Amino acid sequence: MAACSRMRAALLGSAAFLFPIQSLAQDTLLAPIIVESKREVATDTAAPVTTIDQREIDDRQAGTIAELIDSVPGVTLMNGSTPSGSGINIRGFGANGTYGTDGMVLIQVDGATQGAEELYRLGTQLYTDPALYKEVEVGRGTVGSFEYGSGVIGGRVQLRTKDASDFTGGVPGWAGRQTLEFGSNGDGITSSSILAWQPTEDLEFLGQYVWRDQDRQDDGDGNWTGGEAFTLRSALLKGKYTFGAAKDQAVTLSWNDSDTPERDVPYDMMGLGAGSFGNVDRDVKMQTAILLYEWDPASALIDLEANLSRSRQKIDSTYILGSSPNDQGMALGDADHDTTTTKLTVKNTARFAAGGDHTLRTGFEVIDRDRVSASSAPGGTDKRFALFAVDDVEIGRWTISPSLRYETQKLETSEAAIGTFGTEFDNDALMGGISARYAFDNGVAVFASVAHTELLPILDDYTAAGLANGWMNQSQAARSWELGASYGGGDLFAAGDAFAIKGNLYRTDIRDMTTYSGIEQVEMKGLELEAAYSLESGFYTDLNLNITEGDQFVTAQGDWNYWSNAAADRLRLTVGQRFGDELDLSWEAVANARFDRVNPTTFMGVTTPGVETPGGVVHNIRASYTPQSGVLAGTELRLGVENLFDRDYRPRLATRDAAGRNIKFTIAKAF
Template identity: 50%
Template sequence: MLTPLLRGTTALVCLSVAATAAAQDDPGFLGTLVLTGGKRDLSYGTALARTVVDEEEIKDRQASTVAQLIDSVPGVTLVNGTTPQGSGINIRGFGANTTFGSDQKIAVQIDGASVGSEELYRIGTQLFTDPMLYRQVEVLRGTIGSFAYGSGIVGGVVKLETKDASDFTGGVPGFGGSQTLEYSSNGDGWATSTNLAWMPTDGVEFLLNYTLRDQGDLKAGDGTTIGNSSFRTPSWLAKGKFTFGEDDAQSLTLSYSETVADDKDVPYDQFETTAGSFGRVDRRTDTSQAVAEYRYNPASDLIDLRANLSYADQKIDVDYIDGSSPFQGGQSVAAFCASPFTAVICADNRYQTTKLTVSNRAIFNTGAVAHDMLAGGEVIRKERLDAASSPGGEDRRFAIFVVDEMSIGQFTATPALRYEHSRIESSVPLAGVPDNYEKDALMGGLALAYDFGNGLSVFGSAAYTEGLPIIDDLGTTATALRRIGMSEKSHTFEIGAEYTGVDVFAQGDSFTIRGNVYQTELWDVTSYTVAGSTGSELDSVESRGVELEASYGMASGVYFDLAGHLGDGTEVNPDRTSTTWRNSPADRVQLTVGKKWDDALDLSWEVVHAADRRDALNADLPDNTVHNLRATWRPEQSWAAGTEVRFGVENLLDDDYVGHLSSPTRKAPGRTFKVSLTKTF
């Protein structure tokens, strides 16, 4: 149990939390003020556990997947490798797991579009895209900050923001852009990314990005080949923004992004390194997002209106390769693909999500209370293609939400509410059972914070949410009927503190530290079955942990960044027996030590130590420590203006290990040298 641990860390945590929140685009505990001494911007003045990976860090990490990029955030686990098709994101023990790429307890959004599949067996396509399309990735951990983004969110929210033309033109009319070339020694991986930006006049801007990433099979630390680790993914982004009206109060932003992989003769099971029992397939994965956002922000505290219309489409087309699975036996391909037991191997999958979100932010006073309120509504239509393995259908939802930050002096209370109604309808008749189901839920939370006015503040929150049934719950079995008729419920409690200041230990330094303790309980479980069972769900799941982030920078340019997570979890069976929660994140600490010479040179050494690790079969793994080196150089000579050279070494000591929650056959990559050259023009 974590109780002694929590008592032991409370003193540390309560020595840490921040100054007053600055008004940003989002209100309440979604708003932040940022101060950094090292690579990572730390948010404070908020009761929300929030980490931002900005464009500079995206470039420095030279990650080949977004999942690889954000597994450095406390409580975040990269499940099953470094390929975009097979990897998944787990936050605080929820999200991707050892069976599915998603359990619906993490929301992923690209420019506001909700992306990711439902429960695809042995395919980790929760987030399929390329990091070079984005200027920022934001990770919100837990439930308290989720009510503007969806229901049933227990692990958290991953928000990706694509690049803008003004990032390259400086916000003035003209042309701009960049070209990046990247090479990775392990698997002879390479990438090219081109950005072309144009502002023909004030208020009009266009951006085009094309990125092509190619990677061969990787080598593990012991020199063996990691099977099923090669990929080739072209990605592109087109984006335009038009600003107009009196005082430029109105804007319309249009964006479209797409990533494709066309894999031939690969294992169906993306979590494994060989074909195994599931055989081999030709698989084409195509994920695209289209977004139109209108904003009206006049010179009025009462109006900041946004209307975001998005469409996300994920297609996975599969052709089974005859004779590649031992399950086939002497059957024909048609008979093999028609069998209820093996149909999933041959099934095509397609998920299309159309969503309209309208919200308004208003700032006003009622007597002595100052309000910063976000209110809005959503209409969502999600379609799943019929497959031989399961029926398709539609999930139509309507939701309204409100988040109101109320401040009286140094005390802030932020209540949040969300109401959501869903209607799921099967696209094919279901024998003997209804073909449509309706469900609704009211959920919400309360965050409290007190700012002492000297850089120190404390906060706490309580949140309740419900996960409404999903299309994948449709069916005629007793298990399916039980799942479609109920919603999963959870509550999360958090408490923590922050401190930030300058000239803390030496003249000209800056120091920020944040710690929080969380405890989550999930009941009326429909997502997880008892170990070894396919039809009996767990009674409940508990997840507990401590998260810590800190950044310290000196006037000399020396900096230290620290991120860590320590926790455990429990899964309770219907007979009230219990065991360790199988998806709990590992205990992990990450320390980065570096030095900056103005903007010209940045050298850093990162050490990541993980303990209490398990593989996908729940077998214990030994502790491991990985060392990474990074360097960024911006030549100061006039002929090299706008040039950036980055060099990195990952897994410096060539450690041979399996990642936490990964298949025991899918080892982590061994020593990898990376180099990239970027020219901005």
């Protein structure tokens, strides 16, 4: 009840904060407002989406993709300071203590779907370097997901790699950038080398190599956090050719490759097995190849993209004899995992007027996922075909966005049939939703949406229990509702100031649950708030808030209790000052509420209370200096201090302590 009261109070407070602004604004239609802060608030859409651009990527000095996006409301990390044993949780779904993902969070690189399904205690398996990317878009919930995939219940993470023209400015010639970064906690060192060449205005090439090395990190008390040392090597090769009489066609070819060698490390990267699984030598490799064709002629009805991608994740593991009691972890330790996903996405955007101004995106996808059999993961193929349509219709001040996705699936397992159930299964699902947004003429907008999606079965359900329960032919259905408001305006409290705020209230219900043993249904609800304010003097502030709670229906008990993967309430506040284009200073506070919605546990007839997670505040400071003239022109210097006061804590959902104070220094030079 306390959590419900907090949510209602926060919702009423945010609504009271939003709508009185209506009287302050002018009665004429406002031009787009740009707030000069760390991050833009997406007030122009009903979708709960946050974009992290190149400036913020550089500013955050993240060592992993997980660390890069944990500042987004609704996103919570399970660990996160290392690629191994970490995971991403969005709105209570995604990573958990057993698997790095539950299939309800979609991760894509330039449109290519990444990762495998339920690999036991290995984390999210997103072994790629944040330095390769110029933009990350995080969409929370199901709204806005149907042109990207099915079963997106928690949310989606879409990463976009750098282009040569980002450095050449579209002008023929050579350009480059060398970056060195150092971290005090774990003696981290990173080198990123970029070379861009544009021989003509129509042809461009980019090559990038990133080497990141980090030793074991200490927590705030000076003890090892439990995360292993790692070396991550990543490379990106990318070329683009623009052609046609009107230069309206383009072909892009890219190759993204990352590998991580690990020697004599625990098989269980979550740190929950107390050494019972033993140690392994492990090599993790991720490869993504993409061929993109674009055609945008002088026609409002044609804006075509065809994206053919192939992503492969290969994990070779060798068990170290004698590292577990009676070598009981040998079967898991010697399991090699190899998953390849080939996907063709063809999408067209048509713009026309018919009872309103339409932006209609239609397309189809052909997906073929092939997984080699391992002792802990059934092998086989997952072949899918999908049709989708999303239409943004502007009618006066209204924007109505209906969306549909129809997806068929054929599962074929390479495992021997269990009993008489067979090895081939066919499924399909019709999904969709609709959102509506009304924009007043003073910067205020209100919106609402409803969406239904289905998570189709996966190969991991091919077990005796899964077959007996019919899981290979059972989708997990989720329905979500959202309600929110936004405001964007300027000259409110001082001449030249800018302010943006957006709040989303959501509820997600999942039924026919098969991913979590013994759980039939899950209900999640929450409030997400994003705000940004800036002055012409260079002062800025950003704020985001996440309040959430969840419940699960337990089959054995025939009753509801707390959802075990819900995150703690969190408030993040950044205050900064820019001095022209050269100096940027900021302070960030991250406050996590105490999490006490935990279930008691019973073992051998003895019931004990659940373990609560204490609340607290972590402080980070950042400074960047970019000289505009003189001998240092083209050089960027950054200093960041994470966990400034060296606090010892373990975040909610994490399986190991957070890193203590970490001083990071970055120097980058463009040439």
